[in-house]
Amino acid sequence: MSNQMSVTIKDVSKDANVSIKTVSRVINNEINVSEDTKDRVLQSILKLGFKPNKNAQSLRSKRSYMIALLYDNPNKHYLADIQSGILQVCKETGYNLVLQECNYQNKNLGTEIIEFISDFQIDGLIVTPPLSDMDDLLASLDNAKVHYSIIAPSDKRTSSSYVSSNDYDASYAMTNEIISKGHTDIGFIKGHHKHSASSLRYKGFSDAVTQKNIPLNSKWVKEGNFTFDSGFNAGLEILDSPLCPSVIFASNDYMAAGVMKAAQMKGIKIPSELCIIGFDDSPIAEQLWPSLSTVRQPVKEMACHAAKILLGNVDGLSQQTESREFKSELILRESLVNLSD
Amino acid sequence: MSNQMSVTIKDVSKDANVSIKTVSRVINNEINVSEDTKDRVLQSILKLGFKPNKNAQSLRSKRSYMIALLYDNPNKHYLADIQSGILQVCKETGYNLVLQECNYQNKNLGTEIIEFISDFQIDGLIVTPPLSDMDDLLASLDNAKVHYSIIAPSDKRTSSSYVSSNDYDASYAMTNEIISKGHTDIGFIKGHHKHSASSLRYKGFSDAVTQKNIPLNSKWVKEGNFTFDSGFNAGLEILDSPLCPSVIFASNDYMAAGVMKAAQMKGIKIPSELCIIGFDDSPIAEQLWPSLSTVRQPVKEMACHAAKILLGNVDGLSQQTESREFKSELILRESLVNLSD
DNA sequence: ATGTTCTTTGACAACGATATCAGCAATTGC
DNA sequence: GCAATTGCTGATATCGTTGTCAAAGAACAT
Numbered sequence: 097m098s099n100q101m102s103v104t105i106k107d108v109s110k111d112a113n114v115s116i117k118t119v120s121r122v123i124n125n126e127i128n129v130s131e132d133t134k135d136r137v138l139q140s141i142l143k144l145g146f147k148p149n150k151n152a153q154s155l156r157s158k159r160s161y162m163i164a165l166l167y168d169n170p171n172k173h174y175l176a177d178i179q180s181g182i183l184q185v186c187k188e189t190g191y192n193l194v195l196q197e198c199n200y201q202n203k204n205l206g207t208e209i210i211e212f213i214s215d216f217q218i219d220g221l222i223v224t225p226p227l228s229d230m231d232d233l234l235a236s237l238d239n240a241k242v243h244y245s246i247i248a249p250s251d252k253r254t255s256s257s258y259v260s261s262n263d264y265d266a267s268y269a270m271t272n273e274i275i276s277k278g279h280t281d282i283g284f285i286k287g288h289h290k291h292s293a294s295s296l297r298y299k300g301f302s303d304a305v306t307q308k309n310i311p312l313n314s315k316w317v318k319e320g321n322f323t324f325d326s327g328f329n330a331g332l333e334i335l336d337s338p339l340c341p342s343v344i345f346a347s348n349d350y351m352a353a354g355v356m357k358a359a360q361m362k363g364i365k366i367p368s369e370l371c372i373i374g375f376d377d378s379p380i381a382e383q384l385w386p387s388l389s390t391v392r393q394p395v396k397e398m399a400c401h402a403a404k405i406l407l408g409n410v411d412g413l414s415q416q417t418e419s420r421e422f423k424s425e426l427i428l429r430e431s432l433v434n435l436s437d
Numbered sequence: 438m439s440n441q442m443s444v445t446i447k448d449v450s451k452d453a454n455v456s457i458k459t460v461s462r463v464i465n466n467e468i469n470v471s472e473d474t475k476d477r478v479l480q481s482i483l484k485l486g487f488k489p490n491k492n493a494q495s496l497r498s499k500r501s502y503m504i505a506l507l508y509d510n511p512n513k514h515y516l517a518d519i520q521s522g523i524l525q526v527c528k529e530t531g532y533n534l535v536l537q538e539c540n541y542q543n544k545n546l547g548t549e550i551i552e553f554i555s556d557f558q559i560d561g562l563i564v565t566p567p568l569s570d571m572d573d574l575l576a577s578l579d580n581a582k583v584h585y586s587i588i589a590p591s592d593k594r595t596s597s598s599y600v601s602s603n604d605y606d607a608s609y610a611m612t613n614e615i616i617s618k619g620h621t622d623i624g625f626i627k628g629h630h631k632h633s634a635s636s637l638r639y640k641g642f643s644d645a646v647t648q649k650n651i652p653l654n655s656k657w658v659k660e661g662n663f664t665f666d667s668g669f670n671a672g673l674e675i676l677d678s679p680l681c682p683s684v685i686f687a688s689n690d691y692m693a694a695g696v697m698k699a700a701q702m703k704g705i706k707i708p709s710e711l712c713i714i715g716f717d718d719s720p721i722a723e724q725l726w727p728s729l730s731t732v733r734q735p736v737k738e739m740a741c742h743a744a745k746i747l748l749g750n751v752d753g754l755s756q757q758t759e760s761r762e763f764k765s766e767l768i769l770r771e772s773l774v775n776l777s778d
Numbered sequence: 779a780t781g782t783t784c785t786t787t788g789a790c791a792a793c794g795a796t797a798t799c800a801g802c803a804a805t806t807g808c
Numbered sequence: 809g810c811a812a813t814t815g816c817t818g819a820t821a822t823c824g825t826t827g828t829c830a831a832a833g834a835a836c837a838t
Contacts, residue, residue: 106825117826157825
């Protein structure tokens with residue numbers, strides 16, 4: 097631990113020849129300080145290298161300058177991107193990020209989180225899927241008057257602060273892309289039913305298919321849970337049936353990778369005999385062979401924005417930021433080609 | 438923010454009919470409190486639901502009950518495992534984890550980190566590769582008397598608190614495994630030269646090969662930087678040469694995946710025409726087809742241990758934990774088979 | 779000239795813990 | 809039996825900020 101005596105507000109006040117309260121006013125950008133004294137104080141601060149003690153500030157003002165990230169997520173890349181986005185905003189604003197790993201099945205989650213918040217006087221939360229859809233949790237937070245912003249909630253109307261992606265639109269657009277390549281025998285693998293993205297992605301798919309009057313074969317629609325294994329198993333089931341689709345659209349890249357392995361093990365050639373589509377543009381999408389067509393969401397940007405919203409609410413000083421929906425992008429790679437026969 | 442008046446040490450002292458100092462003594466497990474009063478105080482604490490205010494504690498005692506994770510790492514899985522391990526220990530001990538993303542090329546890194554620590558009065562650091570090998574950074578930390586523990590440093594002798602893996606031994610063992618399958622034409626892809634693991638893994642390989650009197654073809658040894666792309670390029674280079682090895686051993690799974698893609702694009706059959714070996718047992722190792730033989734390190738456990746070491750040093754109360762080397766495990770999958778010809 | 783408002787400032791209390799030091803009783807040493 | 813040590817306890821100062829409130833002077837209205 098650094099042992100050098102640190103500069104306090106008192107030292108500054110002496111140097112600038114004002115009261116400590118006036119220094120505090122300058123630090124906190126309060127009004128009603130004359131330009132003259134403000135300059136003098138700022139100069140002293142610079143000269144002495146004064147930095148307010150965060151713990152003293154927190155103790156007195158009941159604010160910690162820390163926000164927490166709530167997550168319960170199997171996808172490490174997603175988590176890393178989210179973290180990285182939030183950290184960027186934190187760095188700019190002088191806030192700090194603490195992590196809180198949760199279990200969405202934990203019955204006492206709401207209580208425990210509120211306890212954690214009051215323990216550390218956390219200023220606000222960023223909530224990620226699937227926690228973003230736990231109405232009881234959000235209700236607890238509302239009830240305790242906790243500031244939070246949500247990433248990708250299913251129901252945007254009820255929540256005031258959120259960022260979301262257009263899962264439905266992207267899935268719809270990708271399905272049309274598939275259809276435009278001549279495919280009509282299309283399989284689909286749903287994601288974990290607790291994630292709002294799962295139903296949105298499926299709905300985008302089924303709406304697009306239905307609108308083009310393409311029959312939906314229920315044997316080709318399976319439910320996974322966003323893991324590689326679940327995709328592999330779903331893929332095996334679909335590919336074991338006597339009639340195989342010419343495309344399988346999986347709700348994320350891991351499951352798509354599972355399907356690809358299943359197909360390759362059965363000797364099915366990709367993409368000539370089976371096209372595979374993923375979602376999320378995880379690194380693996382580019383690393384497979386053939387590389388995976390998928391949908392890219394600006395996850396890091398979204399997290400940035402969520403942090404900005406939160407800090408806009410928490411920190412009266414910084415400007416308010418509005419909830420927003422982010423657009424996804426279709427990434428077309430080797431795994432999707434025109435139907436050839 | 439929760440607005441309910443919180444219970445303070447004063448309330449407890451009144452309820453238990455002792456001075457606040459005595460309550461403080463009980464909280465901090467100090468000696469010289471009679472069993473009688475201790476019980477009384479503990480009962481009051483329980484009854485009132487008292488929780489010490491962390492900010493007040495920090496202000497007075499100059500300890501924040503927060504540790505920070507320093508990282509600059511391209512591998513998100515690794516980072517996630519590290520985090521998860523540390524968080525587990527944090528949860529048990531009531532500490533909190535804050536993240537600090539660094540850039541190892543930043544010239545002022547040492548200064549900035551020390552500033553960060555004194556700003557937030559961070560109690561200690563956990564340092565991950567490649568930062569674990571930056572001697573100047575570690576020297577700065579030593580100089581500022583910062584507590585830290587290091588994950589996977591190259592030079593164990595100089596650092597008192599570390600956890601490491603046996604990269605050398607594992608690489609040596611895997612190479613012998615390869616040789617035992619009849620292979621003598623072996624390629625190797627080194628990792629990023631700034632990571633200590635790179636040289637250890639290469640040394641394990643080259644020592645094993647040399648000891649068996651197997652010639653080392655320098656055209657088959659390339660340097661990558663642990664990314665998929667670098668592995669892909671190195672793979673192309675090796676496989677473009679007129680004479681190809683029958684195995685390529687890459688210093689991590691991402692590079693191995695790159696090699697696999699390069700081979701598949703060239704129509705080389707795996708594993709019959711080319712075996713591929715990775716390192717780290719990243720999720721992708723299992724998700725490729727054929728699945729990748731690799732080396733598994735107990736990353737999460739290592740992070741746990743690093744956290745325990747750190748908190749043992751920081752927190753005089755908890756027990757000291759010793760530096761330790763963790764053993765890796767060979768994971769043999771489809772991508773390595775006997776040489777057939 | 780007088781009362782009222784607004785701007786700027788500072789003295790001091792407060793946040794909720796730990797640190798210091800002193801006091802008193804019980805134990806020990808000689 | 810008396811001094812010295814030890815065990816337990818509490819009054820009060822303290823950490824470094826922000827909050828409260830009042831005061832002084834300038835500006836304005838009457």
